[in-house]
Amino acid sequence: LVTPSTVDINEVKRLALDYEVNLRYFPDGEIGLSLDETTDNDDLDVLLDIFATAAGNQAAFTDNEDFTSIVSLDESLLRNEPFLQAPVFKQHRSETAMMRYIKSLERKDISLTHSMIPLGSCTMKLNAASEMLAAGLDGLAGVHPYAPSEQVEGSITLMKATEALLCQVTGFDRCSLQPNSGAAGEYAGLRVIKAYFADKGMEQRNTVLIPASAHGTNPASAAQAGFDIVTVACDESGNVDLSDWTAKATENADKLAGCMITYPSTHGIFETTIRTMCAIIHENGGLVYMDGANMNAQVGITSPAFIGADVCHLNLQKTFAMPHGGGGPGMGPICCRKALAPYLPGHPFGGNARNAVSSAPYGYAMLVPISYGYLRMLGPDGLRACTEVAILNANYLAEKLNPYYPVLYRGEQGRVGHEVILDCRGFKAAGITETDNSKRLMDYGFHAPTLSFPVHGTLMVEPTESENLAELDRFIEAMISIYHEIKAIENGQADKTDNVLTQAPHPEYALMADDWSHAYPRTVAAYPLPWVAANKFQVPVARVDNAFGDRNLVCCLS
Incomplete structure (x- = not known):
């Protein structure tokens, strides 16, 4: 808004503060304000009274005005094409329906509520409820970012x-x-x-x-x-x-x-x-x-x-x-x-x-x-303990998995920091890549580690201090089980193209289908270890074409 020369900007500020209204005042004397769908007639009346009083006039309140006569948009500004036409915008018309829709989406996402997320260099630690409440x-x-400091x-x-x-x-x-x-x-x-x-x-x-x-x-x-x-x-x-x-x-x-x-x-x-x-x-x-x-x-x-x-x-x-x-x-x-x-x-x-x-x-x-x-809440001692346990957990994984997945880098003392890089390049003889390993981990209920970064053909794992020994052991057991599945391919016990790794992950709709054409049982695909069945995360989709996804901005599903 351009302030008329007859209006004292300081008087506008005083009146606005009396009404507990914050406006934006630009150095050149202009005034900025924002209105949205939460703004009602009472809010408009307050603004009208502020500006009218500052100008020495009597406010004309909203109840006495025909909005259509004083507010209009040029036809060039009006939308001609339809919008929000996708079915999802019309299907959920009650809070109950919306709640169930949101929950259905949530069930498709693995998170820390299910299991450890071992992404290296991402530090996927607990976000404690006690910390989140204050936000x-x-x-x-x-608080608006431009609110006056006082x-x-x-x-x-x-x-x-x-x-x-x-x-x-x-x-x-x-x-x-x-x-x-x-x-x-x-x-x-x-x-x-x-x-x-x-x-x-x-x-x-x-x-x-x-x-x-x-x-x-x-x-x-x-x-x-x-x-x-x-x-x-x-x-x-x-x-x-x-x-x-x-x-x-x-x-x-x-x-x-x-x-x-x-x-x-x-x-x-x-x-x-x-x-x-x-x-x-x-x-x-x-x-x-x-x-x-x-x-x-x-x-x-x-x-x-x-x-x-x-x-x-x-x-x-x-x-x-x-x-x-x-x-x-x-x-x-x-x-x-x-x-x-x-x-x-x-x-x-x-x-x-x-x-x-x-x-x-x-x-x-x-x-x-x-x-x-x-x-x-942690304080100096707690923060140090977090660091120590994060490093301890990474080294525990390194020692347990090294016989199966060589640890690529270690420090001068033979230890790793808070994360560990596992070398998967030795499995290429069996036709298995680090991607196959990660997709098979989904069947065990784990998110993939970081793939091929910073070294191609590797997995980088960061357990953080949030994971207890039982969860670390489950991850270790899953990785060792996958190692033996790879060995079965190398030894000719499993087919080189139709096996649990190259066909992973196995979504529920495929596991329950009448037609099962794979050379291995459904139970091996779905429940590779006994504890998986107790808290099975159902993968929502089968293997996607990574290369196609990387090369095409929009993936069209038919």
């Missing part, structure tokens, strides 16, 4: 307390909650580095070193932030090649902005040279960005600041127990040393929008109470 409190969830002192206190806790965890001095995902956190952290060097008059420092083993988002974020990328090789043990790291840091010393490094590495091991690597970057004038994807193996036993990093991001939906799912919402806060604090993302509408990476100053602020609850 629904109206005083937190109902109206949300409680929320801001919570944000600042969470920032302080994350600084304690990382060893850094300042934190920004603004980035809306881990990838956004990477980008924000790199923008901080770029702004730092620009402010120092060293714009030529525009090169970052990234190990070949890095998460794919690392080079993508660096490119998005405008950096030149130099890839550093890894050795046969999965460690960053220190000689190559040193050589490339030295070669690019005059233009080195820094590096992106993950700790523990993406290969799931604690690299003993990490502090040396960070020191080399500093010696050549650069700054160290640490990817916090694997922070669940650090909390309480080390920190990004201790290893020598200058800035890092944290995945609240991983390490700090905020839910995953559906591509969001997420949070990727960044923490940094004091020298970089002036370059953290600014308030997008607060007069200092420098380096802002979100349209709201605290990102998905309503999610912060979840991680705050996690941090406060």
